[in-house]
Amino acid sequence: MTDVLRRGRASLAFGFLVQGVAFALLVTRIPAIQNRYGVSDALLPAFLAAVPVLAGVGSVSTERLVKRVRPSRLLRWSQPVVLLALLGIGAGERLVELGVALAAFGLAVGVLDASMNMLGVSLQRAYGRSIMLSFHAAFSLGGIVGASLAWAGAHWDLALWVSYLPVVAVLLPAVLVGSRWYVDDGDAAPAAGEKAAGEGPVVVFKLLLPLCLVMTVAYIGDSTVSNWSAKYLQDVLGSSEQMATVPYNVYMVTTLLGRAIGDLGVRRFGAVAVVRVGALVAAGGFAVVAGAPGAWVGMLGFTLLGLGLCVLVPQTFAAAGRLFPGASDAAVARLNVFNYVGFLIGSPLVGALGDVWSYRGAMLVPMVLVLVTLVYARSFAAQPDRYGGGHERPRTADVGRGSNGL
Numbered sequence: 001m002t003d004v005l006r007r008g009r010a011s012l013a014f015g016f017l018v019q020g021v022a023f024a025l026l027v028t029r030i031p032a033i034q035n036r037y038g039v040s041d042a043l044l045p046a047f048l049a050a051v052p053v054l055a056g057v058g059s060v061s062t063e064r065l066v067k068r069v070r071p072s073r074l075l076r077w078s079q080p081v082v083l084l085a086l087l088g089i090g091a092g093e094r095l096v097e098l099g100v101a102l103a104a105f106g107l108a109v110g111v112l113d114a115s116m117n118m119l120g121v122s123l124q125r126a127y128g129r130s131i132m133l134s135f136h137a138a139f140s141l142g143g144i145v146g147a148s149l150a151w152a153g154a155h156w157d158l159a160l161w162v163s164y165l166p167v168v169a170v171l172l173p174a175v176l177v178g179s180r181w182y183v184d185d186g187d188a189a190p191a192a193g194e195k196a197a198g199e200g201p202v203v204v205f206k207l208l209l210p211l212c213l214v215m216t217v218a219y220i221g222d223s224t225v226s227n228w229s230a231k232y233l234q235d236v237l238g239s240s241e242q243m244a245t246v247p248y249n250v251y252m253v254t255t256l257l258g259r260a261i262g263d264l265g266v267r268r269f270g271a272v273a274v275v276r277v278g279a280l281v282a283a284g285g286f287a288v289v290a291g292a293p294g295a296w297v298g299m300l301g302f303t304l305l306g307l308g309l310c311v312l313v314p315q316t317f318a319a320a321g322r323l324f325p326g327a328s329d330a331a332v333a334r335l336n337v338f339n340y341v342g343f344l345i346g347s348p349l350v351g352a353l354g355d356v357w358s359y360r361g362a363m364l365v366p367m368v369l370v371l372v373t374l375v376y377a378r379s380f381a382a383q384p385d386r387y388g389g390g391h392e393r394p395r396t397a398d399v400g401r402g403s404n405g406l
Contacts, residue, residue, distance in 0.1 A: 005126055008183030012119050013138040015079060015178065018171050019112060020142020021149070022086050025164065026105070027226070028150040032160055033089060037098045047098070051106040052340035058110020059340070063333035065111075066118065071329060072182035075115040079175045081108035087168045090160030110340075114333040121321030121328050122185035130266035136314040137259035144252050185329070203330045207323060210376035211316050212338045214275075217369040218312040219342025220349065221282060224366050225251050225305055227347040228359070232289070232298070236359050239295035247302040254306030262311045271315050271380040278315075279373035282308025286367030290360045312373065313339070319380045 026033075034044055065074060085108060088101035120135045153163030226248060234244035258278075265274045285304030292298035320335045321328040346366070353362035 004181075004183060005123065007181040008119075009123055009127075009131065011178040011181040012116070012123065012183075013135055015075060015116055015175060015182075016120075016135045016138040017142035017145075018079060018175050019082070019109075019116065020139040020144075021146035021167065021171065022082050022142075023109075024143040024146025025150050025167065026086060026089065028147050029153070029160060029163070032154065033098070036090075036160055037092070037095055039095070039098070047102060049344060050099075051102055051109070052343045054103055054106030055110035055113065056337045056340040058107040058112075059114045059333050059336040060110075061107075062111050062114040062118075062336075063330050066115070066329045066333070070184045071115040071118040071122075072179070072184045074111055075119065075182060076176070076179040078108045078111040078115065079179070080172055082112055083168045083172050083175070087161065087164050090164040110336070113339065114336045117317045117336060118329045118332045119182060119184065121317055121332055123183060124318060125185075125321060125325065125328070126183070130263040130271070130318065132314040132318040133259045133262035133266070133311065136310075137256055137262075140252060140256035140259055140310070144249075144256065147249065147252065203324050203327050203334060205334070208320060208331060208335060210379040211320055211323070211335055214312060214373050214376055214379075215316045215335055215338040216342040216345070217366070217372055218309055218316070219339050220346035221286070221305065221309050221366045221370055222313075223343045223346030224350050224363070225302060225309075228350050228354075229302055232359055232363070233295055237292055237295045237298045239298075243295060247299055250299060251302050251306040254303050255310040258307045258310035259314065262314070265311075266315070271319065272377050274311050275315050275380045276374060276377045278308045278311035279370050279377070280308070282312075282370045283367045284308070286363050286370065290363040290367070309370075315380055323379070 030044075030048070033039070039047060062071075062074060082105060085101050085105035089098065089105065092098050092101055116135075120132050124131050149163065149167060152158075153160075229247040229251065230244040233239040233247055234241060262274065281304055285301045285306075285308055288301030288304060289298055290301075292301055317332055317335065320331040324331040349365065350359075350362045353359075353365060
């Protein structure tokens with residue numbers, strides 16, 4: 001069972017990495033996509049908003065599908081669809097073709113994100129220790145690779161399909177082969193006692209709601225950085241156009257570093273402490289950005305944001321798995337919807353506040369929202385909590401490691 005879990009962990013980490021590559025290749029080439037299809041500035045937000053909306057539909061559908069189909073199988077076939085849809089986005093010529101490709105991408109991403117995190121939660125339960133941040137670190141690494149490939153394509157003025165085709169040609173067979181070693185919840189050896197604690201297969205939304213709020217504010221913060229960091233540095237802090245491209249890269253690198261070491265912090269200090277520190281660091285980052293006198297101080301703020309925000313999303317998924325150990329798939333699928341809710345709210349919120357007020361002031365809003373995480377930090381605890389009809393979960397320290405000794 002040890003080898004099964006190790007192979008399952010490695011193959012799932014690779015799946016996260018591939019998803020990071022695909023997502024970065026899409027979002028970093030939006031201007032090129034707009035030019036290729038002649039999408040107007042007025043119409044572009046509608047196309048972009050359709051992706052997270054359809055992804056939410058895909059995530060909700062996954063909650064129902066996993067009652068009949070294993071998450072590993074959903075992930076195995078949704079990831080190729082994402083890659084082929086990405087290639088379709090680069091190869092089409094008409095708006096209708098762009099719409100179909102984006103729709104396929106959005107629906108498949110919703111299924112992929114939900115099933116990927118379902119497997120991550122079940123593997124963490126089988127391991128008996130925090131490993132969830134390592135999967136999201138792989139996603140961050142994939143994002144850096146994808147953004148670098150996108151930069152190379154733009155630098156050499158390559159057509160979109162020319163940029164995308166080699167990546168899809170390499171990654172598509174790789175994920176199909178790697179998916180052979182995915183490990184489902186039923187295949188893993190859960191820590192003793194947790195399965196019995198979660199016998200009731202019902203997700204009580206009232207108990208899940210605090211985690212949904214944290215997920216939403218985390219993605220509001222993330223979308224603020226991805227959509228407004230370049231504009232903020234150039235227009236508000238007076239940087240050059242070249243330097244304005246740096247903050248998001250810095251954010252991605254510090255996100256990777258924070259997630260790479262985050263599991264060690266959770267194992268030593270507990271999830272509650274890590275989440276609280278992450279929220280405080282992220283809020284401090286927004287405060288530094290809002291008050292920065294120049295570009296270099298602003299860069300420091302975006303660095304802090306990467307280190308703070310990076311822990312919130314993985315730990316939110318992990319907490320949902322602990323809260324509903326007998327219905328973790330349903331809890332993860334429902335929680336994943338709020339990923340897209342935060343993405344949809346974040347960018348328009350900052351843009352609207354920046355237009356009617358100021359962009360410095362607008363940066364204080366996600367700062368306040370991130371601080372809300374402190375109110376709900378206890379939801380990340382491993383201590384006994386009430387589950388549905390009165391079941392109490394055992395303390396993590398009292399839970400056995402399982403027969404494989406991991």
